[in-house]
Amino acid sequence: MLLRYFYDEKLAHASYMVGCQATGEAIVIDANRDVDMYLRAAEANSMRIVGATETHIHADFVSGSRELAERTGAVLYLSDEGDENWKYQFLDGYKHRLVKDGDEFKVGKVKLTVMHTPGHTPEHISFLLTDTAKTESPIGIFTGDFVFVGDIGRPDLLEEAAGMVGTADSGARQMFRSIKRFAELPDYLQVWPAHGAGSACGKALGAVPSTTVGYEKLFGWAFQIDDEETFVRELLAGQPEAPKYFAEMKKVNKVGPRVLHGMPRPEMLPAYxxxxxxxxxxxxxxxxxxxxxxxxxxxxxxxxxxxxxxxxxxxxxxxxxxxxxxxxxxxxxxxxxxxxxxxxxxxxxxxxxxxxxxxxxQGVELDCYEMAHPVDLASKIADGSVELIDVRGKSEWEEEHIAGAKHYMLGYLPNTASQIINGKPIVVQCQSSARAAIGASLLKAQGAKTVVNMVGGIIAWKNAGLPVQH
Missing domain, CATH: 3.40.250.10 (Rhodanese-like domain)
Known part of the structure; x- marks a missing residue:
């Protein structure tokens, strides 16, 4: 058996290729859109991709499963769990098999057994991996956005990003039952999730690529709570804002991503x-x-x-x-x-x-904005001669913020900028100044005259001995 791991740092996304070395066949799990890397890996290992599968309808990136099926003729193994809102709609014309809890399918001598693990989404499934050439006992489980290293998937994305009221609470309760079932698996099983640290699909993901069932049972926070109501409260508390585009990704991956046949090559345009x-x-x-x-x-x-x-x-x-x-x-x-x-x-x-x-x-006047240190801004913020805008997330703001600041999370700024621009100089601040830079540019693009990025953000503010509110 061959197992290959692919990780995209920007999306904190992990995907996998599993192959049977006896037959030269392989399957890709939770592929992203750059399918050429899977094709190269298969060729380098003298394999051909005959299958593609995914743990759920992804919200944070465009799936590459359809692209793989288009380019290789691979069979699509996709979830048939969940209600009618969570059924794939692009399968006509592709070889496919819809799978449910307990179903099995093979690629050569490698067997994948489906385990329905709802909570993050209703249709979510995980795959137990068995190398039947050696044993009938599984070696590990691909958990997608169900169980991460040190965390579990958030159940509120459908409500937060797609406006499906009530799904956060019901998803959390499904997750409670799913992890109880997961905890019954053998401790030795390796766990291969679809995300690492930095993903918005959980709130405390570890930066380690894999874990084991036993380790998560011992140290994963979610496995230490036996009361369902307490679990639901803890799981829903402190989740980061769900990116607006997650709803778009859900739709795209459900109805079928556009087939690219390779990455686009944009045209270079003349300066004029x-x-x-x-x-x-x-x-x-x-x-x-x-x-x-x-x-x-x-x-x-x-x-x-x-x-x-x-x-x-x-x-x-x-x-x-x-x-x-x-x-x-x-x-x-x-x-x-x-x-x-x-x-x-x-x-x-x-x-x-x-x-x-x-x-x-050629005479085009450039625009610019100022970057200033906290000590140079403190008195202006205190006397109200500038408008201080904090573009961090809600949980960051609630933990601590600068007195006099107004909270406008960066992701919502395109829709809220008009509430901010009033002729007064604007100081934009985040944790370290990276997000504030984007916010400053957005305010400038929407017509703000004087915008300042606070260098170093609230971290530099505190390091300068300046006060914050909790």
């Missing part, structure tokens, strides 16, 4: 087109660093640095509207991957980063 596009209301994303953008940018462009695209583009961009990029040519492929992974396929073209200097030389 950029001012006209912005004047016509086009969305332009400047992917340079916050420092570069602050020093000088084309008025109206939004700054989401390349390293933060996967986490924030889905929050801030319109899925129904084409957009343009300002990007370093050496980073173009990585930027495109980050966007396509979360379903932002409508890249209408790109400009090289040299466009900024080129347009300035």
């Amino acid at each position: 087109r950029l001012p006209d596009l912005l004047a016509d209301g086009a969305t332009v994303v400047d992917t340079r660093t916050a420092e570069q953008y602050a020093a000088g940018h084309i008025r109206g462009a939004l700054n989401i640095p390349q390293s933060m695209l996967a986490g924030w583009a889905g929050w801030l961009l319109d899925y129904d509207k084409p957009f343009y990029l300002i990007v370093d040519p050496d980073e173009l492929q990585d930027v495109v991957h980050s966007l396509v992974y979360i379903g932002l396929d409508t890249i209408a073209g790109y400009f090289e980063t040299s466009v900024i200097a080129m347009l300035e030389e």
Whole structure:
């Protein structure tokens, strides 16, 4: 048996390829959209991909299962659990098998046994893995977004992101029953989840790639609670905001992602087109660093640095509207991957980063914003001569914040910016200044005249000995 692990740092997403070395057949579990990496891995190991499966209808990235089926003819093994709201709708024309709790299927001598594990979503399933060439006892379990290292999947995404009222409580109760069943599995079983630290699919995921059933029973917080009501309260408390685009991802993965046949290759556009596009209301994303953008940018462009695209583009961009990029040519492929992974396929073209200097030389006036340290801002914040905006998450704000600040979480800022812009200078602050930089650019793009990014955020504020409220 062969087991290969693939991890995308930006999405904190893990996927797997399991192969039978005797027959040269392989199956991919919870594939993302960059299916070429699975095809390369299969070729390198003299295997062919004959199956693709996933633990549930994903909300945080576009699934690659359909793309794999299209390009390899692989059989799709997909969940038939849950009600009619959670059925795949793109299966006509593809070889497929819908599976339920207790079902088994094989790839060569490798067997996958389905275990219905609802809670994160109603249709969620896990897969017990057995190498039947050696034994009839399983070696491990692919848990998807059910059990993570040190955490379990959040049950509130359907309610928070998709507006399905009441599903958070019912999902938490399903999760309680699912982990009780999970705890009955042998302690030695390895656990392979679909996410690691940094994912919004849980609140305390570990940065270790795998765990065991026994370890989670001993040390996982969720396994220490025997009372259902206490469990439900603890599970729902303190979950981070559900990204707005999660609802879009659910829909895309349910009805079927667009087949790409490879990653898009956006067209490079001439510099003269950029001012006209912005004047016509086009969305332009400047992917340079916050420092570069602050020093000088084309008025109206939004700054989401390349390293933060996967986490924030889905929050801030319109899925129904084409957009343009300002990007370093050496980073173009990585930027495109980050966007396509979360379903932002409508890249209408790109400009090289040299466009900024080129347009300035041609007489285009650049915009900028100030970056200032907390000690230089404290007195202005205290006397109210500036508007302090905290763009962190709700739980961060509730834990501590600066007196006089107003809370506008970054992901909702496109819809709330008009409430902030009133002619007064605006200071934007987050934990360290990274999110604040995006917020500052968004406020500038929406017409704010004077915007300041607090360097170092609330961490630097506290390090300077300045007070916070709890």
